[in-house]
Amino acid sequence: MGYKYKKFQGRWLHKIPEEWEYVPTLRYLDSLVDYRGKTPKKVESGIFLVTAKNIKNGIINYELSKEYIEEDSYEEVMRRGKPEINDILFTTEAPLGEIALVDKVDVAFAQRIIKFRPRKEFINAIYFKYYLQSKFFQQSLLSLATGSTALGIKSSKLCLLRTLKPNISEQEQIANFLEYKTTQIDNLIEHKENLLKLLAEKRTAVITQAVTKGIEPNVEMTETGIDWLGEIPKNWKTVTLKWISSRYSGGTPDKTKPEFWYDGNIPWFNSGIVNNLFISEPSNYITEEGYIKSSAKYFEPGALLMALAGQGKTKGMVAQTMIKATCNQSLAVINITDQEPKFYLWWLNSKYKQIRGMSSQDGRDGLNLEMIGNIPCPIPPLNEQKRISDYIETEVRKIDSTNRKIQQSITQLKEYREALINAAVTGQIDVREENAYE
Numbered sequence: 001m002g003y004k005y006k007k008f009q010g011r012w013l014h015k016i017p018e019e020w021e022y023v024p025t026l027r028y029l030d031s032l033v034d035y036r037g038k039t040p041k042k043v044e045s046g047i048f049l050v051t052a053k054n055i056k057n058g059i060i061n062y063e064l065s066k067e068y069i070e071e072d073s074y075e076e077v078m079r080r081g082k083p084e085i086n087d088i089l090f091t092t093e094a095p096l097g098e099i100a101l102v103d104k105v106d107v108a109f110a111q112r113i114i115k116f117r118p119r120k121e122f123i124n125a126i127y128f129k130y131y132l133q134s135k136f137f138q139q140s141l142l143s144l145a146t147g148s149t150a151l152g153i154k155s156s157k158l159c160l161l162r163t164l165k166p167n168i169s170e171q172e173q174i175a176n177f178l179e180y181k182t183t184q185i186d187n188l189i190e191h192k193e194n195l196l197k198l199l200a201e202k203r204t205a206v207i208t209q210a211v212t213k214g215i216e217p218n219v220e221m222t223e224t225g226i227d228w229l230g231e232i233p234k235n236w237k238t239v240t241l242k243w244i245s246s247r248y249s250g251g252t253p254d255k256t257k258p259e260f261w262y263d264g265n266i267p268w269f270n271s272g273i274v275n276n277l278f279i280s281e282p283s284n285y286i287t288e289e290g291y292i293k294s295s296a297k298y299f300e301p302g303a304l305l306m307a308l309a310g311q312g313k314t315k316g317m318v319a320q321t322m323i324k325a326t327c328n329q330s331l332a333v334i335n336i337t338d339q340e341p342k343f344y345l346w347w348l349n350s351k352y353k354q355i356r357g358m359s360s361q362d363g364r365d366g367l368n369l370e371m372i373g374n375i376p377c378p379i380p381p382l383n384e385q386k387r388i389s390d391y392i393e394t395e396v397r398k399i400d401s402t403n404r405k406i407q408q409s410i411t412q413l414k415e416y417r418e419a420l421i422n423a424a425v426t427g428q429i430d431v432r433e434e435n436a437y438e
Contacts (some may be wrong), residue, residue, distance in 0.1 A: 043068050
């Protein structure tokens with residue numbers, strides 16, 4: 001027998017089960033501890049300090065950030081309240097509204113974290129965790145948030161938080177149902193994410209094998225004595241990139257001068273553009289005046305572009321432009337001469353880690369044109385370069401197509417998970433039914 005509903009006056013919810021209440025959250029808490037305040041002194045080892053970075057997707061992920069405080073300072077840092085198993089952590093900003101259950105007590109909490117301890121006779125902790133994760137609660141939370149650069153909730157607004165409260169028995173049923181269903185979904189997602197890792201490995205192997213060994217079976221090999229190359233087919237040659245290319249970097253027109261940018265018609269790339277293997281759309285456009293009065297330089301379709309610097313994984317990535325354009329000073333233009341450019345696109349991409357490591361021992365510094373010119377390269381016969389390029393492109397297209405389908409499936413599973421949680425904790429589905437688990 002399903003729920004009987006009553007009207008609910010809410011922006012994101014219009015009905016709830018008749019027996020449910022919508023109550024002030026603080027009324028049903030044993031304690032609320034706001035850890036905002038002075039940042040504790042960090043050390044190399046000691047008591048693990050849980051930060052807002054660690055709290056994600058309902059759990060404390062101890063791998064996302066590893067910070068520690070001195071054991072002697074633990075009592076002072078945690079003087080407002082020590083954790084118990086199944087206390088609920090809530091991030092107040094950067095990011096706002098991430099939730100996790102406490103799963104160990106020998107930890108400390110950093111700023112931007114609030115700890116809720118629900119009253120056990122009224123609120124089931126696992127139900128409460130899912131409720132706080134629900135779209136309904138998160139939307140309500142955002143309506144109370146403030147901040148221009150990073151949204152957060154002030155302590156004074158916590159009293160406005162409210163909770164949908166079925167009876168405790170029903171909360172336990174909802175919690176058990178969601179634990180069962182989300183575990184199923186999470187296992188499926190994990191399986192698909194492992195498939196993505198295998199596909200990435202296969203993609204790398206296909207490219208590396210083809211650009212170093214070729215695609216012809218039973219070819220006689222010879223040792224080059226070059227770490228980057230190893231054994232290559234005997235009829236291939238080796239050379240450094242500077243002997244088969246011209247290289248230069250670009251420039252950025254003064255961004256304080258609108259006449260260099262406004263209504264421009266010259267395609268211009270920044271270093272982030274190399275995250276696309278083949279580039280057909282510019283990052284921006286500059287004007288003729290901006291081009292003339294800067295170091296920006298034209299390059300033709302087919303040119304290779306390598307990021308000399310950039311955030312995260314950008315540095316060392318290589319892409320091929322499909323359009324005539326210009327670029328900034330953080331990109332190296334590589335014009336391959338008398339060879340097949342696409343072959344060297346694949347070759348340079350296969351050596352991404354080695355290229356990043358050229359800049360310094362730890363890879364933190366930028367690359368430069370001289371370094372790029374000294375990259376060792378194989379030179380297969382020209383017709384073989386073209387066959388290898390076509391082969392790689394065909395195989396990579398298949399792998400990337402499968403990858404997109406799996407990514408889409410993961411996105412759908414995550415959306416289903418979110419919708420299921422929201423429906424269960426707002427009473428839009430009745431999980432008391434015997435067939436709810438099917």
